[in-house]
Amino acid sequence: MSDELPPQYTPGAVEPGLYRWWETKGLFSPGQGKGKGAPFVIMMPPPNVTSILHMGHGLTYTVQDVLTRFERMRGRVTLWLPGTDHAGIATQNVVERLIAQEGKTRFDLGRREFEDRVWAFVRETGDTILQQLRALGASADWSRTYFTLNEDLSRAVREVFVRLYEKGLIYRGKYIINWCPRCLTALSNEEVEKEEVDGKIWWFRYPLEDGSGSITVATTRPETMLGDTGVAVNPKDKRYRKLVGKQVRLPLVDRLIPIVADSEVDPKFGSGAVKVTPAHDPLDFEIGRRNQLEAIDILTPEARLSETVPSRFQGLDRFEGRKQVVAEFEKLGLVEKVESHRHAVGHCYRCETVVEPRLSDQWFVKMAPLARPALQAYVDGTLRFIPERRGEEYRQWMEGIRDWCISRQLWWGHRIPVWYCDQCGEMIVAREEPTRCSCGAPLRQDEDVLDTWFSSWLVTFSSLGWPDKTKDLERFYPGSTLVTAPEILFFWVARMVMAGCWFMGEIPFSTVYLHGTVRDTQHRKMSKSLGNGIDPLEVVSRFGADALRYTVISGMAVGTDVILDPNDLETSFSPGRNFANKLWNAGRFVLSNLGGPADRRTGGPIRPLAGDYPDVVKPEELTLADRWIISRCNAMVIQATEAYDKYRLNEAANAVYHFLWSDFADWYIEQIKPRLYGDQRGGDVARAVAARTFETALQLLHPIMPFITEALWKRLPARDVEASISISAWPRPDRRAHDPEAERAFALVQELVVAVRQIRAEYGIEPGKSVRAVVTASGKDAQKAFQAESGTIRRLAKLSELRFGGDSAGVGASAVLTDRSSLFVPLGEVLDLEKERARLQSELERLAKLIENQKAKLGNEQFVSRAPQEIVAKEREKLSSWNEQHAVLAEKHRRLVG
């Protein structure tokens, strides 16, 4: 069958079928508890139901899949639990845009019908993103897929709400919240993105009521003055002490407002006097409360000036109102000055609209008690962050935690489980809808829904059946690792830790791995609005899922960003594709040769050497090259496994890449070619070793490139067609394989071959033309190695003859090698004497410089006495070998000159 493999790998022809096969075989389910040790559980950050796949998903889900596949192969019971998020605002916005195309608003439809529309939309397109994840090769257990608005998760949400309420940790009240005038809802602090902007600060004069002058206040939002109900100064501020208690006649509004003293006012900022707008600023709200100042909400929900302001301003947009207010102040001559002022302005994280601080009646969670254990877990080290520095952000946020505004004035979400009786004023907080008030009157449910994150902060247990005590909950809580983007550290990760500690009494995962962000070559985040995104599905179809995965993994050190060029997918993804193709062809070669002469004769099935090479090949049958590749392979296993373990996925990718491409393909395959067609037993040994090491490399690479490794692995003759590499046993380091002697020896062989090639290239010897080479190997290791692999050397260096010792005095090119050996290639008429002299000259200079430095180093008594003995010995060794090389070369040089 391997003969059918085409010379170019076409992922599109392989990937979908393999994925279906994995899924059909149920390879992604955790099985029935057969694995060793604690289960590996990784909670998928639920993508928004409405979202379509972007590179950010491509990165995060690839990382999660790599870890999942790695642990699965190590034999652990593995659960990667997927789900989708109902994404309150985001989804509501999408559907509102849809009905806007029909010229309608949600208010035209009414709440009930609108909700139906959203549900219909979600049912229709809700699993798009999950389908797309399959194209990446994501090995999640789809049978357990959750949705944050499903009944079982809703039940958990209500349970949590009621429990927190009963503990006094949920309360309702009028406070300044962040209001999005476009989404028409309150937002939590985390949902507001602060952005530094160059704005202005206006200094306004407010006339004193008694006509004795004025007091100057500074503001960045002049329109809010329409809601001013006081002016505050610091009680210690001598400048204003006399004015406290006086009244100000508020311009434009003509309202009398008091000057009050409040220690929160910073005398050094602005004029030292603050206009107080209790309904539109958190600090002003506090000052207003302390000084019994009225709060006047001057804005409509859409942030237009309301009927609370003079009629000429009513209905103006807030920014238009700002202009008008400034204009009128100017006309009145009350503008003292205008300065440019850089400050942070809040924007809605969903629609980028400038957020308005606004006094509003909302539900809140008291966070301090919840934060305490969650912070403690970090402090003790039970909760670990990768990279570590991210932990500090977590700590700071926890330490400065503020209450969480959880009510949203939306229609899509978990309805707040609170009912009111308009008859007797009773408020009922309940898990299930009560039928009637105790007074007999009908009840009215709170209009608001909960913040989307109020359901997602529970998924580490709610998705496993909580509040019921399910088997899943027992088996899979707490989980192991949480992998996500740093952007949702506070939205989600921190809150999950809090919820886990509070409701389950245990942190929900012990490791938080925050990977980097996908950016373009200008280091800008990829986003729809910038138009710098990359469509992962396009990448999959052009380069293959494996190429995409390899690219993001190899391009990402721990916690660093992945840079991709949206305008040049070829540059970004071809290395991954090329690697897959290289692998494919190495596989093609190995597979097509596994048969060997014997099988070719019989034409029978190809099953030459099943099992481990140590079982079917005696150690003494191994050639130097065999021992070398086996040892290199073993080193790769150790290195890559450790890298996976430490989340250094790029290092794992590099280790396998280097092994497969440089060691296996460039050297080992080239080395065994003649053996395969040589004597029967020698060929069998090579085949066994090649198959074994190649298979091992496939396994090590499988977490990163699952498709092609599976495709090739399945074709290995020793494999059952029904077996899958994804559940094959992770290769273990083998002490017998470790062979430093063979590694050193083969490195000498490589060095010799490269040296000849260099000379050939230097003198432009035609590739087809053979040359002779004379090697002087004084070192024992080199001698042995060159003898053992003389055939390899002759072939790979295209030598007609390889002589050991003897005449190296003629006209030719020379090179020195390590372990006291040297190379001479007689070139006769081809040799350009001048060129060779120059070449040797520069070589000599290079060596001389090294020797000089080395002598200085060893001449330094401090070094000799203080550095560890082995280091000193090594350095001495270096010096002597360089000296010898120098001597040999100097001799050659002399002859050329003479």
Place this chain on the structure above:
RNA sequence: GGGCGAAUAGCUCAGCUGGUCCAGAGCGCCUGCCUUACACGCAGGAUGUCGGGGGUUCGAAUCCCUCUUCGCCCACCA
């Protein structure tokens, strides 16, 4: 304003706990090759004051300080 981080080849980046990789990879570039697995390839080659300065050390790209330039998180100075 508080906290954290980064500056290494033309480009994008590795380099973990200071001493063999006389500093690495991929891409790009130069030279020669369709060598019976692969031109998505093979062989060879060029390119770096490891941001500047100082310090610790026998020894620093790797640790400390400082300067410069970028970046991230947090923040109710109106």
